[in-house]
Amino acid sequence: MGSPAEHATVGGDLTPAAAPPSRAAGWAPRLAAGVRARGVVVIWLALVAFFSAWAGPAFFTLNNARLVADASATTAIFGAALGLCALAGALDLSVPGTAAVAGVVCAKLLADQVPTALAVFAAIGVGVVIGLVNAAAVELGLNPLATTIGMLTALSGIAALMSGNQPVLLSAAGNLNWLGNNHYLTIPAPVFVVAVIYVLGWLLLTKTYIGIRLLAVGGNADGARRIGVRAPAYRVLGFVLSGACAAIGGIVVAAVLSQASPTPDTNELFQALTAVALSGIALSGGRGSLPRVLFGALIIATLNSGLIIHGMAPAWATLATGILLVGALAIDQGTAKMLGFVRFRGTSSRRSG
Amino acid sequence: MLALTGIDVHFGAVRALSQVDFLLNAGEVVALVGDNGAGKSTLLSVMAGARRPTGGHISVDGTRHDFHGPRDAAAAGVQIVYQDLALVDAADIATNITLGREPRRRAPAGWLGLVDKKAMRRVAREQLAALEVSNVGAVTQPVEMLSGGQRQAVALARAAIRLGTDNARMLLLDEPTAALGYQQSRQVERFIVRTAASGVGVVIVTHDLPLCFEVANRIVVLNRGRKVADVERAAADVDHVVGWITGSREPQAGLA
Numbered sequence: 001m002g003s004p005a006e007h008a009t010v011g012g013d014l015t016p017a018a019a020p021p022s023r024a025a026g027w028a029p030r031l032a033a034g035v036r037a038r039g040v041v042v043i044w045l046a047l048v049a050f051f052s053a054w055a056g057p058a059f060f061t062l063n064n065a066r067l068v069a070d071a072s073a074t075t076a077i078f079g080a081a082l083g084l085c086a087l088a089g090a091l092d093l094s095v096p097g098t099a100a101v102a103g104v105v106c107a108k109l110l111a112d113q114v115p116t117a118l119a120v121f122a123a124i125g126v127g128v129v130i131g132l133v134n135a136a137a138v139e140l141g142l143n144p145l146a147t148t149i150g151m152l153t154a155l156s157g158i159a160a161l162m163s164g165n166q167p168v169l170l171s172a173a174g175n176l177n178w179l180g181n182n183h184y185l186t187i188p189a190p191v192f193v194v195a196v197i198y199v200l201g202w203l204l205l206t207k208t209y210i211g212i213r214l215l216a217v218g219g220n221a222d223g224a225r226r227i228g229v230r231a232p233a234y235r236v237l238g239f240v241l242s243g244a245c246a247a248i249g250g251i252v253v254a255a256v257l258s259q260a261s262p263t264p265d266t267n268e269l270f271q272a273l274t275a276v277a278l279s280g281i282a283l284s285g286g287r288g289s290l291p292r293v294l295f296g297a298l299i300i301a302t303l304n305s306g307l308i309i310h311g312m313a314p315a316w317a318t319l320a321t322g323i324l325l326v327g328a329l330a331i332d333q334g335t336a337k338m339l340g341f342v343r344f345r346g347t348s349s350r351r352s353g
Numbered sequence: 354m355l356a357l358t359g360i361d362v363h364f365g366a367v368r369a370l371s372q373v374d375f376l377l378n379a380g381e382v383v384a385l386v387g388d389n390g391a392g393k394s395t396l397l398s399v400m401a402g403a404r405r406p407t408g409g410h411i412s413v414d415g416t417r418h419d420f421h422g423p424r425d426a427a428a429a430g431v432q433i434v435y436q437d438l439a440l441v442d443a444a445d446i447a448t449n450i451t452l453g454r455e456p457r458r459r460a461p462a463g464w465l466g467l468v469d470k471k472a473m474r475r476v477a478r479e480q481l482a483a484l485e486v487s488n489v490g491a492v493t494q495p496v497e498m499l500s501g502g503q504r505q506a507v508a509l510a511r512a513a514i515r516l517g518t519d520n521a522r523m524l525l526l527d528e529p530t531a532a533l534g535y536q537q538s539r540q541v542e543r544f545i546v547r548t549a550a551s552g553v554g555v556v557i558v559t560h561d562l563p564l565c566f567e568v569a570n571r572i573v574v575l576n577r578g579r580k581v582a583d584v585e586r587a588a589a590d591v592d593h594v595v596g597w598i599t600g601s602r603e604p605q606a607g608l609a
Contacts, residue, residue: 208466209455216441216452223439226403227511228424228453287443 032338039331040278040295047299051306059309066188072294072301073190074253078272079279079293080197081245086276087205088238089218089285090144095272096264097155098130098243099250103260104163106251110174120179120251127247128240130155135239139232152264159262167259180255190252194294197245201290214238219286271300274321277328299324354379354414354554355400355431355523361408362395362578369395370406370578377523377554382545384565384586385558387575388598393558394436396575397525400556401433402426413523432515433525436558438508442497446489447477449496450511454518480510485540502537505529509544516553524548526557530564542568562591576600580608 035042052060078095085092102123109119130151137147170176182189205211216224217234225231253268254260275296281288303324304317355377362370370392377383385393398404400411402420411418413429420426423433440449447470456472457463477492486506489499496507509529515521526545530538538561545568549555559565565572565586572589574582574597581604582597596602 207468209457209468210466212444212448212455212468213452216444216448219441219443220439223435223437223441224452226401226423226433226435226439228427230424282443286441 028338032335035331036280036335039335040280040292040299043278044295044299044302047302047306051302051309055306055310059306064305064309066186068298068301068305069191070188071304072297073188073194074249074256074268075271075275075300076194076294076297077190077197077245077249077252078268079275079297080194080201080290081242081249082269082272083276083279083281083288083290083293084201084245085238085242086281086283086285087218087288087290088214088235089221090138090148090235090238091283092131092134092148092239092242092246093145093269094130094134094148094151094155095242095246095249096266096269097152097159098127098246099253099268100159100260100262100264101130101155101162101250102127102247103250103254104159104168104262106176107168107170107254107260108162110170110176111168113174116174116176119174120176123251124244124247127243127245127250129243130246131240131243132236134243135236138235138239156262156264159264163260163262165262167261168254169259170254175258176251176255177258178255179252180258190256193248193252197248198291198294201241205290210234210237215286217286221285270325271321272297274300274325274328277325277332280328280332282332296328356412357396357400357409358412359409360396360399360406360411362392362399362404363407368578370399370575372409373575373578373580375400375573375580377556379522379554380549380552381571382549382555382557382569383571383573384569385556385573385575386560386562386565386594386598388600390577391575391598392578393575394527395578397433397527397556397558400426400523401431401525403433427515427519427521430519430521431523431525432512432519432521434508434512434527434529436527436531438504440496440504440508443495445493445495446481446499446507447474447492449507450477450480450492450514452511454514476514477510480513481506483513484510484544486510501532502534505533505537505541509541513544513548516548516551522552523554524556526555528559529557530559530561538564562594565594566591574598576604579604581605582608 058064078099081095082092105126106119106123109122110116134148134151138144179189179193184192205215213224213229214234214237216229217231221231221235275293277283278296278299279288279292281293300321303320307317307320308314357373357375360370360373360375361368373396375396385396387393395404399406402423402425405420411420418425418429441452444452451473455468456476458467458469474492481489484506489503489506496504499507512524516524529541533541542564545555545557557564557569569586572582572584572586572594573580574594576597582594583605593602597604
């Protein structure tokens with residue numbers, strides 16, 4: 001039953017005078033809110049400005065912009081996979097495994113003369129099924145992190161078995177250049193894939209009741225359930241969207257490389273995770289915006305490009321990416337404190353009568 | 354209207370509720386009181402479909418219902434405001450108030466599940482105004498920026514909307530004034546009285562005896578999972594109610 005201590009989470013009254021200090025219009029909370037809302041864009045613009053001055057004339061060119069966009073495309077796609085699932089409240093680390101299986105499935109089907117569209121949709125379907133399996137395990141009460149890491153291992157085994165542990169080459173007849181290496185209006189094809197995913201994802205999350213509820217479930221699954229939202233359905237949706245995006249990412253990577261590798265690219269996972277962390281999406285769910293993941297991916301690609309154009313070894317870019325991930329989490333923590341979020345308010349007073 | 358018969362809830366060996374009967378009529382305010390651990394919130398969660406009883410049954414308007422979850426209870430016309438409010442902190446006020454009943458855009462956009470954000474904000478503002486809450490500020494602020502009383506207002510507004518849209522006729526409030534100051538408690542009291550006057554049956558779980566005597570038509574006392582008293586407010590005496598709550602007074606004839 002409700003003890004006085006449990007009521008401590010709900011205190012105050014309906015007038016602004018009794019509002020918590022966080023609402024007082026000081027500069028610090030406003031700055032913190034601004035950093036959370038636009039920090040990732042500011043960091044990216046700052047990087048562009050910095051490298052334009054420092055890396056040399058080859059950096060701030062249309063050609064390099066294309067290269068950066070192309071390089072960030074796969075990170076952005078995998079970032080969307082991780083981000084959509086994280087918003088629904090679970091971290092899906094099986095993403096590179098799903099990508100590997102989907103890439104191999106697509107390449108094998110193309111090798112068997114299956115029509116391209118069918119092969120692509122079948123591979124995306126495989127991603128959806130993997131998402132459903134992840135979701136089923138998590139709905140049974142298994143820990144999402146452990147489940148999806150297990151899935152990652154299992155999927156890399158499946159990809160290896162299907163491919164004989166050899167890269168599956170795309171033949172000249174069954175190539176996916178239209179999705180990988182072709183340019184349209186001088187823009188690389190993967191950039192269009194990113195655009196479609198992010199526009200659809202943004203519309204879903206901000207304009208439809210489905211996205212609104214998915215975010216609500218990510219933020220307070222038990223609360224949403226008790227007011228009648230089908231919480232499990234929206235968590236399942238998060239995993240399915242993640243699986244589908246991961247599969248699309250795997251197909252695009254295969255298209256770009258003209259071969260499907262059965263080995264999951266965990267480096268790609270960490271880059272995507274960094275992009276998601278930079279975007280401010282809470283890895284615990286319910287908080288964040290998908291378009292900002294795009295800027296997270298752009299930051300990583302811009303950093304790589306600038307350092308390489310300046311003539312530094314790629315290892316420096318790897319180091320910088322790692323620092324970015326930790327730095328992004330630190331900024332997230334710092335701004336949350338400045339805003340006075342009591343992160344677990346609302347769950348602390350849950351009780352059984 | 355809402356009738357619970359012989360409700361048992363056992364958690365392993367612990368009997369949270371034993372053979373509790375409970376009746377709620379249209380337009381009536383019933384206060385459910387008892388000490389900590391008496392089973393008040395458990396009984397409320399059974400009515401709301403959030404907890405399945407181990408035994409007994411629930412009927413609404415004479416029809417038996419088996420609530421498998423909060424959705425079933427809502428479909429039968431029961432709405433609840435939880436003590437922890439069940440709000441989504443990161444979401445804004447308008448989203449919280451309309452969550453689960455989001456106004457849709459007109460077809461064909463509505464077919465795609467597109468919501469009408471303007472209507473969402475308008476509905477949220479109207480509901481807060483109806484609750485006489487004018488100081489919450491913009492309904493686009495996230496709920497985590499609000500004070501406790503403002504959060505309570507948001508949760509009440511959400512329930513109030515559902516009373517309208519779902520044609521709900523039963524409203525359950527778990528400790529609606531526990532965290533509130535004097536003025537805000539009066540606002541909640543007026544909300545309860547208005548809601549009951551519109552024909553809705555209201556159950557309030559509370560430790561606040563003055564509130565019981567102010568708004569309730571009937572007072573039901575639980576003690577250690579059993580119903581020990583069920584009295585009309587007019588016939589009730591504060592000392593008797595306190596005696597039942599603490600267990601120092603014998604249960605009413607025919608109970609426990």
